[in-house]
Amino acid sequence: MSDQSATPRPGTPDRPAGDPKGAALRPIELATGAVLGGVTVGLVTVGSVVPFAAALQLVAAVPMGLLAHRYRFRTLLTASISAALVTFVAAGLTAATAMVATATIGGIVGSVKRRRGGLIAVTGLSIIAGIAWGAFSIGFLLTFSATRNLIFDNIRNSATGLADLTSRQSRLEPLGRGVLNLAEVVLDWWWVYIGGTVAVGTVVTAVVSWFVLGSVLDRLTWLPGTDRLDAPADDRPIAPLPVTMQAAGYRYPGAPDPALTDIDLRVEVGEFVAIVGHNGSGKSTLTRLLAGLPPSSGTVDRPGSAGLGHLGGTALVLQRPESQTLGVLVADDVVWGLPTELAAEVQIDDLLHEVGLDGMGTRETATLSGGQQQRLAVAAALARRPALLIADEATSMIDPDGRRELVALLAGLPKRHRMAVVLVTHHEADAAAADRVVHLAAGRMVGRLPAWPKPARTRRRRPMGDPILELRGVRHTYNRGTPWEAPALHGVDLSVRRGEALLVVGGNGSGKSTLAWIMAGLIAPSIGRCELAGKPVSKQIGRVELAFQHSRLQLQRHTVGEEIADWGGEGTGSGTVGKALDAVGLDRSLTTRSIEELSGGQAKRVVLAAIVAAHPQVVVLDEPLAGLDPEGRADIVDLLARLRDSGLTLIVISHDIEDVSAICDRTVHLRAGRIPETEAARVPVPEPEDDTAPIPTLRPAGPAHHPAPGTAWRLRGDAHGIDHGGAR
Incomplete structure (x- = not known):
């Protein structure tokens, strides 16, 4: 039996297409x-x-x-x-x-x-x-x-x-x-x-x-109010596989061009299929057709309904893991939304073991790293025993190690369960374990994607100045003094010079985002100090600007021009907005473009343009390459190089060492809330009794408890085997 192949019937403002008047809430x-x-x-x-x-x-x-x-x-x-x-x-x-x-x-x-x-x-x-x-x-x-x-x-x-x-x-x-x-x-x-x-x-x-x-x-009419996964009701029994697309295409309402054209694809039980393409190639639209959205042209055939979110149907794991986490505890999140009788049948411990979260059922979801949250999303999907699991860019927001582990997990699922897995990604390496790879470009299937450019290493055009941002003994604990306290930073020392481009590298859960918020002054450290030009950054909000990992969260106005003018403050005119767009390589015609129409790469550039208009002294960028394909990553790296050469001080917090290091003057590593490179040079600080994370300790080379000036100190006990001798 075939799903609807004609263009979906447009709905009235109060009743979406395919939504019967008496239907349950969508x-x-x-x-x-x-x-x-x-x-x-x-x-x-x-x-x-x-x-x-x-x-x-x-x-x-x-x-x-x-x-x-x-x-x-x-x-x-x-x-x-x-x-x-x-x-x-x-x-x-x-x-x-x-x-x-x-x-x-x-x-x-x-x-x-x-x-x-x-x-x-x-x-x-x-x-x-x-x-x-x-x-x-x-x-x-x-x-x-x-x-x-x-x-x-x-x-x-x-x-x-x-x-x-x-x-x-x-x-x-x-x-x-x-x-x-x-x-x-x-x-x-x-x-x-x-x-x-x-x-x-x-x-x-x-x-x-x-x-x-x-x-x-x-x-507020410009605000989005529709669900792009919303599909007409399908009363057939749930049976999403096998699914066959023939010349399938899709055009979003009001869009001048189709997002997909002439897609021929079949997915069978037991397959692991990878769909690879750059941003804007139509990957996410293809997942929506697989999840039950009717095509605008062509046909999508399956034995029954797609059953998105239903037992035995289609499950979807999305790009941002925190947006999928609903339960306070890990075990609660696995069965969140399931009827009581079905939730009681789920073997939570077995599922957590299968996805690599063994023994974490009582952990709070807020304490999980990005990779662990994605694993939890997979466990919650498996609790519904899906026939089709779609992972839409599920690896794009986690570090390289976590990405490899998640791909291995997804690749093994069809071997252990009667199901198929479709992984959507822009990382060619993620597709290596797939049974088949589908390449998309401009909404069409192609034989192979062209090689993407790599960021070019550029030389500094002007010298760096004196230190401008200083962090000394910075520690931070969330919910401090409560039963839910969670240490994030454990004594960070860092000095950043004016005009420097500094790269702070760390895996998921290492404390990178917490460090970014402290350096921007949005939160004050629990212990220690973070100062800009000798004054606490938290008392100089706006002097250090922060570009979020998810750029869309920072864009609050209707149009690009309004957003940039708002950041620039009173008196910011069209000329300043235009210059800011020029600085980040965006055409001035985007001034009147709705924020909702921007791609991921464009949204990141608009945030950077708004920061340029705000004239900060320092810019902190939290994972600026997250969610971008290699071409978009190269563009952003080139843009950051231009901003650095203009004299702006940049602090890039990322786990993408290979790309960003090309334009950075120095790299420091954040591990478990510490920067070992700087710890070796500071006076040891007594550790709190409740701090149970692996902690590098400073010990004098000689037996004296109070060494004389010049005594060599040695960093030992780091989980990564660091042993720096001779640091004073």
Whole structure:
């Protein structure tokens, strides 16, 4: 039987293609509802319990409005009920009521925006909602008499107090009597006044929000709200293999050219297939077709449905391991999302042993390295007993050793289980163990990819200056003083000179990202100091800029030009934006390009352009080559060489020694939170009692405990066998 081969039927704004009106919530709806609902809970709770923070409850309508604007009413309803229950537990009944009221206003405005309605529709819906809220208020006070009497007593006491004050002035005495009379009328007819006030307030709030919140939603229309893996419902039994593609192609809605064209491919049970291509070649789109997305042209045949995420169906392991980790403990994450009866059948210890995480079931997922997180993602996929496992760039964010180990693990799975594995990668070396290799270029299958360029080693054009960034005895422990504390750095000494290009190398879990955040001043070290020109970096935010490993996380504006101008600060004009784009080799026509349309390499360049516009003294780059193909890596290395030659101080933190070292003046190695090259030259620091990691220790060559000046010190006990003698 063949899957759909025609172009997917376009969906209405409130109902995606292939999504029946009464269907259960889709993964994208569940995920977005959970995130936006959680944001609303936080805003409402803080606004309820923190004095002078009530204005946050007005802001809280934005995420709920966005949810109603993008998805079906049942998504908003589910998120609202869940958020109200969480708010009730966190802050009580009053805050929970405010949560529901916020969802009401946001839902009205967002729903009307989604259906392209206007003020009349908002007014009509708000009148209905106002009547409902008014009736609820009356019913609540009728049911809870103690609360009603408390409110009545407050009204009487307030009126009596005001009458007492006005009675002291003969001219104001009639006013006091009028207030007392009005209070009695209100109490006699309380249900009319309270119900009417709530109803009118709801209408007025909704109308005002239509203009305020509505304009905010209009500005957020560019944000992505679709799931590229979303496919029409397939009621056939789950049977993803064998899968056969014939002249299959795919064009994304609104795209001028297809992402894939004329793909002929067959995947059988027991195969390990590698798909190799550079960024933008169509690899990820091909995985989406394998995972069940219907092609725009050609056919994709399989015996049943792809069953993405279902037992016995298709499992997908993605590029960023931390985005797939949901459980607090490793064992919890393996069975996360499985029904209770199925989760109980999973042999967690056996799965962890198979993927190389033996004995780690009780470990917290936050303490795992990148390679370990990818192994955990594979274990979670295997818990669903998939017939087809797709690893989409799963090796791109981990160090070379971890990459080789993960490829070996994936290659062995079809030999031990009745399944097929498809590995998508831009590393030719990863494909060596595959039964077949499929090469993609520009959306088409090709015989072989051309050789990619290697970064050229360049000579420094200007001398380095005096030290500008100093780290002395830097230690850092996350959650320090709690049962969850996790040491990351163990006494780092480092000096960086002005204009230097320094490479800090280390494997996953060595503490590279923690070191990057400390050098950028975003976190202060637990012990020790990190200073820029003699002052703590943490008190000079912005003087040292940090380029994240995942560049997209740093891009917050709509267009490229807006992003660069925002980094440049007030007064940054189009001329400065253009010069920043020139500096990183991007065409100035990208100024108006949406951030969402950028490739991975372009996103990295835009971040660097924004950094250039900010005029920092030092730039720290955390894994700048992660996720890029060899051509993109060579381009970024050439760009970094140009920035170095312009006089910028660069600190590149990476595990890609071969590529980045071509333009760096010096390389230091970070191992288990230490830099052994610098430890040999410093005075020993007593180790904390709870520090159980392998620790290099400094010992004098002679027997004296307090050596005289000039005594040779020797570094011993390092797990890597380092033995540096004669360092003073």
